[in-house]
Amino acid sequence: MGNKQTTFTDEQLEAFQDCTFFTRKEILRLHGRYRELAPHLVPLDYTNNPDIKVPLALIVTMPELKENPFRDRIVETFSEDGHGNLSFNDFVDMFSALCETSPRELKTIYAFKIYDFNRDSFICKDDMKRTLNKLTKGELTPEEVTLVCDKSIEEADLDGDSKLSFSDFENMVSKAPDFLSNFHVRI
Amino acid sequence: MPPKRKNEIAISVEDVGMEVDVVSDSGSEDEARRRAKNRRVKPQRKAKRVSSDEEDEEDEAPRKRGRKKKAKPRDSDEDDEEDKRTKEESDEESEEDRGKTKKRGADEESLSEGEMAALKEQVEEKKKLIATLRNKPWRMKRRLVLLKEAQEFVETFEGALGKGKGRKLYAYKVMMAKKVIKFKRDFENFKTACIPWERKIKEVESHFGSSVASYFIFLRWMYGLNMVLFGLMFGLVVLPEILMGLPYGSIPRKTVPREEQDTAMDFSVLNDFGGYCKYSFLFYGYFNNERRIGLLQFRLPLSYLLVGVGIFGYSLMVVIRTMARNSNEGGDGAEEGEFTFSWKMFTSWDYLIGNPETADNKYASITTSFKESIVDEQENQKDENIHLRRFLRVLANFLITCSLGGSGYLIYFVVKRSQDFAKMEKENLSWLEKNEVEVVMSLLGLVCPPLFETIAELENYHPRIALKWQLGRIFALFLGNLYTFLFALFDEVNEKLETEKSIRNATIWALEQYYANYSSHFNTTDVPPPNVQPADVIRGPCWENAVGIGFVKLIVSDMQVTYLTILVGDFLRAVIVRFLNYCWCWDLEAGFPSYGEFDISGNVLGLIFNQGMIWMGAFYAPGLVGLNVLRLLSSMYYQCWAVMCCNVPHERVFKASRSNNFYMGLLLLVLFLSLLPVVYTIMTLSPSFDCGPFSGQEKMYDVVMETIEQDLPSFIANIFTYATNPGLIMPAVLLMVLALYYLNAVSKGYQQANIDLKRKMKMVSMSVLLHVPSFSNISRVQDQTNDCAVYSWTL
Numbered sequence: 001m002g003n004k005q006t007t008f009t010d011e012q013l014e015a016f017q018d019c020t021f022f023t024r025k026e027i028l029r030l031h032g033r034y035r036e037l038a039p040h041l042v043p044l045d046y047t048n049n050p051d052i053k054v055p056l057a058l059i060v061t062m063p064e065l066k067e068n069p070f071r072d073r074i075v076e077t078f079s080e081d082g083h084g085n086l087s088f089n090d091f092v093d094m095f096s097a098l099c100e101t102s103p104r105e106l107k108t109i110y111a112f113k114i115y116d117f118n119r120d121s122f123i124c125k126d127d128m129k130r131t132l133n134k135l136t137k138g139e140l141t142p143e144e145v146t147l148v149c150d151k152s153i154e155e156a157d158l159d160g161d162s163k164l165s166f167s168d169f170e171n172m173v174s175k176a177p178d179f180l181s182n183f184h185v186r187i
Numbered sequence: 188m189p190p191k192r193k194n195e196i197a198i199s200v201e202d203v204g205m206e207v208d209v210v211s212d213s214g215s216e217d218e219a220r221r222r223a224k225n226r227r228v229k230p231q232r233k234a235k236r237v238s239s240d241e242e243d244e245e246d247e248a249p250r251k252r253g254r255k256k257k258a259k260p261r262d263s264d265e266d267d268e269e270d271k272r273t274k275e276e277s278d279e280e281s282e283e284d285r286g287k288t289k290k291r292g293a294d295e296e297s298l299s300e301g302e303m304a305a306l307k308e309q310v311e312e313k314k315k316l317i318a319t320l321r322n323k324p325w326r327m328k329r330r331l332v333l334l335k336e337a338q339e340f341v342e343t344f345e346g347a348l349g350k351g352k353g354r355k356l357y358a359y360k361v362m363m364a365k366k367v368i369k370f371k372r373d374f375e376n377f378k379t380a381c382i383p384w385e386r387k388i389k390e391v392e393s394h395f396g397s398s399v400a401s402y403f404i405f406l407r408w409m410y411g412l413n414m415v416l417f418g419l420m421f422g423l424v425v426l427p428e429i430l431m432g433l434p435y436g437s438i439p440r441k442t443v444p445r446e447e448q449d450t451a452m453d454f455s456v457l458n459d460f461g462g463y464c465k466y467s468f469l470f471y472g473y474f475n476n477e478r479r480i481g482l483l484q485f486r487l488p489l490s491y492l493l494v495g496v497g498i499f500g501y502s503l504m505v506v507i508r509t510m511a512r513n514s515n516e517g518g519d520g521a522e523e524g525e526f527t528f529s530w531k532m533f534t535s536w537d538y539l540i541g542n543p544e545t546a547d548n549k550y551a552s553i554t555t556s557f558k559e560s561i562v563d564e565q566e567n568q569k570d571e572n573i574h575l576r577r578f579l580r581v582l583a584n585f586l587i588t589c590s591l592g593g594s595g596y597l598i599y600f601v602v603k604r605s606q607d608f609a610k611m612e613k614e615n616l617s618w619l620e621k622n623e624v625e626v627v628m629s630l631l632g633l634v635c636p637p638l639f640e641t642i643a644e645l646e647n648y649h650p651r652i653a654l655k656w657q658l659g660r661i662f663a664l665f666l667g668n669l670y671t672f673l674f675a676l677f678d679e680v681n682e683k684l685e686t687e688k689s690i691r692n693a694t695i696w697a698l699e700q701y702y703a704n705y706s707s708h709f710n711t712t713d714v715p716p717p718n719v720q721p722a723d724v725i726r727g728p729c730w731e732n733a734v735g736i737g738f739v740k741l742i743v744s745d746m747q748v749t750y751l752t753i754l755v756g757d758f759l760r761a762v763i764v765r766f767l768n769y770c771w772c773w774d775l776e777a778g779f780p781s782y783g784e785f786d787i788s789g790n791v792l793g794l795i796f797n798q799g800m801i802w803m804g805a806f807y808a809p810g811l812v813g814l815n816v817l818r819l820l821s822s823m824y825y826q827c828w829a830v831m832c833c834n835v836p837h838e839r840v841f842k843a844s845r846s847n848n849f850y851m852g853l854l855l856l857v858l859f860l861s862l863l864p865v866v867y868t869i870m871t872l873s874p875s876f877d878c879g880p881f882s883g884q885e886k887m888y889d890v891v892m893e894t895i896e897q898d899l900p901s902f903i904a905n906i907f908t909y910a911t912n913p914g915l916i917m918p919a920v921l922l923m924v925l926a927l928y929y930l931n932a933v934s935k936g937y938q939q940a941n942i943d944l945k946r947k948m949k950m951v952s953m954s955v956l957l958h959v960p961s962f963s964n965i966s967r968v969q970d971q972t973n974d975c976a977v978y979s980w981t982l
Contacts, residue, residue: 017372018320025376093326184397
């Protein structure tokens, strides 16, 4: 409002405010955080939209993501090339989709994409196994893992193809009491 | 049928998936190019093209992928066609409207009504797109491109729409709309910048997860609410009295009585809120009953009454608004155990955690939770002895009811005793005897909840259900205590009213004596008012002040006990465990007593009940709201420090409800319960004759009647007389009851329809699995389900 900043033009900031759930101050702060990750790579001046991507290895060192078992998947989901290299647009997009004011439907879509490890638009048994192993850090025996995956598919799969399509996932998650409060990253 | 449906589903996901990103990015550029060209075409064509683009954005993916080859030539064909048509049209029209100076869209001049309407619709659609852009699951780049293009479209064509009649008005409306949007955005930015303690809450979240942080978020919300109440009370009641009213010492109610003056500054007296505290703006008794004061002719008594009631109104509005906002957060009705494993897998990790120890803790708890569910799954439930369990539960409830009754009686007894103490000399009483009531109430609030928890071990419920019972019992405890306290206070008030009558009679008699003496001595009827110092005037007991002081003392002692508990129960315990561990026989950290866990539900209930007490006491002690703001502020910092320093994250977390609405519901209930005593006293009890803004009136609400009669035009008084006629109120109440009944029936109908549809969806999906998809079978499905809506859905 009154602060002079040269990182973005006013049009860029307005456009970001229209496209995300962030306010102007938060977007500038996000840019600061983005730059912190790789100060020699990311320029201070973004007025001409430089095409810079910060690699996955640096992004997952952020304190908000560091302890998350799904951090690699989250960053990969929001990256354009699918390998986790985020441009600033993708970076802002990621935190906007995961923020508190983001609606349930949007979060469900991205949750589905995150848990879909092999990106075939279905959560198959293999995806579930990998999810479970990340969640329990390999503490469960293979029989237990198989049992849990079978039970999950039995519970949530409505069309009987022994994998979860998006509508199965959405139906299951929409009734979950903890989803919205847990699937939330504060930046 | 299944393949087609899968395709549709797959499409909607793939549209947001990764491979299609490449296509849709270039696709979006295709669309953008096409649209840029479209602008030169007549609006009709564009109406079809653009609206179909809007609607079929999801289906474009398969079209594009399936017919990618065709798309390109189709585009170029159409582009060629468009170019040709554009040229022809513009030739024609430039001849027609050569005089026009507008550079683009010479063809827009000849817009007919239909075209205008279509164009308007498109503009509205674009505006809607801009408003909902952030909710779409697209890549940021695509959103930015679409945003820019939608904005350009709206800008160019909004001007065009303004042609003809009402153009100036339309342009003005458009400009105002833009200004409003900009203002709203700046205001949102400002509001977000004002939200305090974001960093603190984030730190707590990353260490303890979302459930503990929800307490602090609730505390912050309460702080906001109390700030507004403070602003109202202070700005409309206290400030006018201080600035425009009479100063301290000028009239009896504002002066410390002669007999109390030498002790008025003592710390012990001030601690009891006597002395100078009692005769200050903090309490009801200070305010003068002059109808209008100061330069602005501010009607203080009226303002006092309205603000007192308005506080409840505002709080009610805010609580209901927050409940409505939270209501679509919780999941909607799944049966217990329907999705146990799926939820554990997909929704159990708390994304807010940022601290390694907490993360380890969470991994361990998730693993334990899975193992437990697996064990439950594999074993059959052991046959429990139902009778034993039932007996134990009845016994537990009986014990708890007994202790609730006991605590209620104890409070009543103690308040009665404190009334006796009040009659004795102050010097003979020990500190304990003077503050007995508050100490007892706070101790009860401290001791009973763990007692209830221990008794509840007998019941052997699932932890979530046990938590609900515990919360219910603590609620009953607090409620019982508060209302017992109120009833005891009420007895005191009645006593004071009796005393007041006698003092008032005495004062009137003394005044008459004075007049009689004066007129007989000097033989005139023109008697000047008695020349008595304000400090020497006989005072009535002023029951409102007593009530106000009672509440303030209660809240202060409650605050002190809470802080002390945290200091001893959490901090001292943590220090002992940490440092004594080096020289103790067993591991203090792992076994007893270990570090404390943050008691979320206890703290939230404490907060809710404190707010209830504030609501009750604010009418009699305007300074109470300010005190509460300070208390919440210090609470925030103190508890944040305490939780980070002395607590460990929970092992298992069970939320009491699906959304925060459980606690909001409790707050609403407490709001109503605290409204009752205040409204009762306003309506039935007569105010003291010599203190407060309503002194001299029969009933407190008489100020309103007076204002209506004297200050407002006469027809308003007539309106009020008609409105309070029972003949009008009865039909209104009847109408409201009928409306309630109707809405209830409608909502039940919707719920039933919802359940039916869900059931049918499940049935159809299962029966579709079993049947080979063919039309004959689909008609069989139709017969089976006998529902046309479902039939059309499956097709």
